[in-house]
Amino acid sequence: MARMKFLCDSDRCIDCNACVTACKNEHEVPWGINRRRVVTINDGTPGERSISMACMHCTDAPCAAVCPVDCFYTTADAVVLHSKDLCIGCGYCFYACPFGAPQYPRVGNFGSRGKMDKCTYCSGGPEADLSEAEYVKYGSNRLAEGKLPLCAEMCSTKALLAGDGDIIARIYKERVIKRGYGSGAWGWKTAYRETVAI
Amino acid sequence: MKTGLTIRALTFVAAMSLAPLSAPSFAQQSPSGKNPTADSVNEEALFKQNSKITGRISIPDTKAGTLEQPQGREWRGFHEGWMPWIGAIAILGMVLLLGIFYFTKGRIMLEHNEHSGRKILRFNTFERFTHWMTATCFIILALTGLNYVFGKRLLMPLIGPDAFSAISQWSKYAHNFLAWPFIVGILFMMAVWLSDNVPNRIDWAWLKAGGGFFSNTHPSAGRFNAGQKIVFWIVMLGGLAMAITGIMLVFPFAGLDINGMQTIQGIHAVIAVLFIAAMLAHIYIGSLGMEGAYDAMGSGEVDLAWARAHHDLWVEEQQAKTASGPQVRSRPAPAE
Numbered sequence: 001m002a003r004m005k006f007l008c009d010s011d012r013c014i015d016c017n018a019c020v021t022a023c024k025n026e027h028e029v030p031w032g033i034n035r036r037r038v039v040t041i042n043d044g045t046p047g048e049r050s051i052s053m054a055c056m057h058c059t060d061a062p063c064a065a066v067c068p069v070d071c072f073y074t075t076a077d078a079v080v081l082h083s084k085d086l087c088i089g090c091g092y093c094f095y096a097c098p099f100g101a102p103q104y105p106r107v108g109n110f111g112s113r114g115k116m117d118k119c120t121y122c123s124g125g126p127e128a129d130l131s132e133a134e135y136v137k138y139g140s141n142r143l144a145e146g147k148l149p150l151c152a153e154m155c156s157t158k159a160l161l162a163g164d165g166d167i168i169a170r171i172y173k174e175r176v177i178k179r180g181y182g183s184g185a186w187g188w189k190t191a192y193r194e195t196v197a198i
Numbered sequence: 199m200k201t202g203l204t205i206r207a208l209t210f211v212a213a214m215s216l217a218p219l220s221a222p223s224f225a226q227q228s229p230s231g232k233n234p235t236a237d238s239v240n241e242e243a244l245f246k247q248n249s250k251i252t253g254r255i256s257i258p259d260t261k262a263g264t265l266e267q268p269q270g271r272e273w274r275g276f277h278e279g280w281m282p283w284i285g286a287i288a289i290l291g292m293v294l295l296l297g298i299f300y301f302t303k304g305r306i307m308l309e310h311n312e313h314s315g316r317k318i319l320r321f322n323t324f325e326r327f328t329h330w331m332t333a334t335c336f337i338i339l340a341l342t343g344l345n346y347v348f349g350k351r352l353l354m355p356l357i358g359p360d361a362f363s364a365i366s367q368w369s370k371y372a373h374n375f376l377a378w379p380f381i382v383g384i385l386f387m388m389a390v391w392l393s394d395n396v397p398n399r400i401d402w403a404w405l406k407a408g409g410g411f412f413s414n415t416h417p418s419a420g421r422f423n424a425g426q427k428i429v430f431w432i433v434m435l436g437g438l439a440m441a442i443t444g445i446m447l448v449f450p451f452a453g454l455d456i457n458g459m460q461t462i463q464g465i466h467a468v469i470a471v472l473f474i475a476a477m478l479a480h481i482y483i484g485s486l487g488m489e490g491a492y493d494a495m496g497s498g499e500v501d502l503a504w505a506r507a508h509h510d511l512w513v514e515e516q517q518a519k520t521a522s523g524p525q526v527r528s529r530p531a532p533a534e
Contacts, residue, residue, distance in 0.1 A: 041239050041251065099266060
């Protein structure tokens with residue numbers, strides 16, 4: 001089985017937000033929830049860089065560790081998923097997540113939050129693959145159809161890479177060697193305790 | 199002239215045809231001849247400037263502007279590493295201490311001369327209502343709060359994830375909503391008991407005498423002895439600390455960033471387990487630990503002789519208010 005990861009090549013990201021839109025549309029994500037977002041650092045200055053960020057599907061995921069009802073699980077492809085049936089909306093996963101991935105449908109209302117929602121790496125949830133129940137709760141399951149996450153698939157500059165960690169790291173390394181520069185695999189050290197050595 | 203031109207043209211063509219071959223040697227440079235990333239930010243340098251990476255975001259959710267906050271892993275280390283140990287040591291440690299006290303010292307019994315058959319009102323209806331409202335909320339808040347740390351370790355293996363999740367969901371609602379009557383209770387307590395809980399010289403003497411616990415005597419005390427005053431101040435300061443941190447948790451990110459939320463959660467949890475440990479001691483001495491103590495908060499009336507022994511200065515003060523001794527009623531002995 002693969003070890004699925006995301007890698008955003010910020011030297012290619014043009015802050016077009018197509019990944020964000022694709023994700024929202026593919027999974028019918030409710031208003032106010034962003035499973036993926038693009039953050040621009042040093043906006044407006046010559047060193048500006050944009051990075052597309054979502055759940056990184058961490059190794060030894062902190063969200064799963066702090067969950068008081070243990071609603072998280074890791075698939076054979078190393079994708080971190082959770083059960084909305086078990087989630088109580090306590091908000092701990094957001095405190096623990098280094099990437100701000102967990103989202104909640106309700107913001108106010110005395111911190112009741114509702115069921116947490118986050119990037120599923122386009123691979124649904126604990127319900128039967130490609131079932132209606134799975135789609136309603138977690139969105140579509142592209143992995144079960146043999147496809148990779150839509151955000152990366154339709155990235156116009158191919159800045160966002162999704163797939164097996166070794167393969168996307170190799171693609172990124174080749175790019176960096178060929179063009180002579182690269183600002184690194186953002187978040188990899190925090191998420192996977194390793195980075196792409198070039 | 200003509201030859202010169204031809205040679206130049208040939209050189210140009212040669213140069214053009216060679217260009218693709220020599221391309222790799224130019225790969226390090228962009229068409230402008232500059233490294234386009236010379237000014238660009240990178241993760242390592244940003245982490246040297248700041249502990250987290252933030253930027254501009256085009257969606258209304260401002261917290262999404264934080265790209266990376268590795269402190270999440272530290273908070274996880276606290277919550278899953280330290281917190282269960284702090285909680286277990288504080289609570290089980292107190293249970294152990296109380297157990298040792300009970301089995302060595304036993305229950306503090308009423309003495310013969312503490313039965314007069316005459317009663318004195320110690321806590322009026324409003325005071326008892328305040329106490330029990332706050333106490334009920336406290337117990338539920340404590341149990342549902344402990345569930346966040348210990349539930350998945352102790353309860354979930356017994357009842358399974360589905361039942362545990364359902365209980366935890368209701369626990370969360372109970373925790374978030376019963377916090378409000380608890381806060382009201384704390385404020386009521388402050389209103390009714392603050393003036394009787396100002397520390398004074400008598401308390402110092404009481405503490406020096408060890409509260410009479412070890413000598414079986416009764417050092418002088420006003421309405422509340424020094425031990426009770428300590429409990430009062432633990433409840434006031436602990437309750438207010440829980441209220442302030444709790445309100446910040448119930449309105450997440452209202453004025454606090456992610457690191458602020460993590461810190462507040464840690465403070466809330468640590469004070470909570472210490473508070474629970476202190477209240478276990480209070481519950482023990484008010485029920486199992488001392489005969490007759492429960493009546494004060496149960497029926498509100500205590501035996502006059504008991505009151506004279508334990509709160510001599512208070513009884514004097516009450517009786518001085520009217521010559522006949524206010525609020526002192528004699529009760530006919532029940533026919534048995």
